[in-house]
Amino acid sequence: MTNLAIYETTPSGLKQQVIPGVEPLPTPQARPGLDDLLARMEKTYNPFDLIETSNRADTTKYTYRRSLEKFYAWGGRLSNAHSLTEYAQTLSNSNKLIFRSAVAAWSGSIILKMQTGADVDNVQYITAAKERFEAVNQALKTKPTTGEKSHSWLSENQVHELLTGCDISTLTGRRDRLVLAIGLSCGLRRAEMAALTWAAIVNKPAGLTFNVLGKGDKSRPVPVSAYLVGLLSDWEQAVGRTGQILRSVDKGGNLGASITGAAIAVIVGRHGKRIGLPTLAAHDMRRSFAQRLYTTTKDIFLVQRMLGHASAETTQRYLDLETLDDRAAIDHLWNGALSE
Missing domain, CATH: 1.10.443.10 (Intergrase catalytic core)
Incomplete structure (x- = not known):
């Protein structure tokens, strides 16, 4: 298994931190940001593969794949919060809900993989990644509009x-x-x-x-x-x-x-x-x-x-x-x- 090396500037020099399971970065001159980490995670953990191997119904997998295919065709990146929120603005409420669920399926798998290798040195990156995805998840929430189906509770x-x-x-x-x-x-x-x-x-x-x-x-x-x-x-x-x-x-x-x-x-x-x-x-x-x-x-x-x-x-x-x-x-x- 390969690892992703993250470097932090400390008084004694560059300190290496590791996220297991991801292709390592070359030694940097400065500390890479969270965007670099997530971009590597997106490259290493193909979202289509993660969805396909998940315990979801076949119809759900198909719907998520189609949603992500359209997002990538638009030119988006799952590791880029700005492109996620910008693309979501082009969707109807129903399609935005599907897209949000597809993104959550990928990000949830990524966070789980990162947490598996959590330690005192890299926990700050994992926490930052979770907060990033939670913020994106909130941004992708739909607002009910007139004429759209609401949930029914039967009498x-x-x-x-x-x-x-x-x-x-x-x-x-x-x-x-x-x-x-x-x-x-x-x-x-x-x-x-x-x-x-x-x-x-x-x-x-x-x-x-x-x-x-x-x-x-x-x-x-x-x-x-x-x-x-x-x-x-x-x-x-x-x-x-x-x-x-x-x-x-x-x-x-x-x-x-x-x-x-x-x-x-x-x-x-x-x-x-x-x-x-x-x-x-x-x-x-x-x-x-x-x-x-x-x-x-x-x-x-x-x-x-x-x-x-x-x-x-x-x-x-x-x-x-x-x-x-x-x-x-x-x-x-x-x-x-x-x-x-």
Whole structure:
């Protein structure tokens, strides 16, 4: 493994510091800046390779690659904060969000590699690099504009409409109801739903549980509700108990071997339109699950485990927890006053 040599001017002369895994710089006459370090990191760690080898869905990898290809065609450099922010100004909010995520995927990998070799001598460079990327990340944040989709949190009535409005006289309708029920009662991501197999159902003393394989190939147990157990039993009688649980169904009613995350998005969107929510997405079901679970339990760590988040801080941002708690407090205040 090659190393990147960084030199700092000290009273006794030039002092060498090392970042592991990067092509070394020649001995300088003056201390190189952070820009030099990041430029070397970009050259050594190809962003396309890092994204391709990451634990992300294939559709996500493709989207990130296309976003970065357009950025490089524009003449940008990931190691140049000015070019990142300047390019972002040319993008729509939706494309800026994708670009920001692609940049974060690369910078997160870079920071992790740098931290692996952290010591008392080079920690200042690592800290500076983190602050640089955090500043860029803030600069790339999108601002909501009129007419753009906002996240939806489903009411109890809307959940009821979704689940009871499927035409269960058809195989497609029964499949769709199961897709919606898994999303609403388990809070799984699209890719996690598509990957579920019958073998992932574990019978525990407390009841059935899905063994869900999430991001980073990390598995987590997700309890299966009594309502969902009934739907799974009905579906098993129709399709058997081997392979993927969720399957494609063609116009002739013929069953396929599997289903894609994109197909799940189409299913959710179709039924969202049916109940007057034309922009409903699978992630809205996941958010609604998380919100209802937190409102019921007030246990942020339970919600974190069920969603498969790496940290409770991520879950707090995901729930918009401050707003949620404020709303609960106001509701409690007025409910008490009106009941007197």
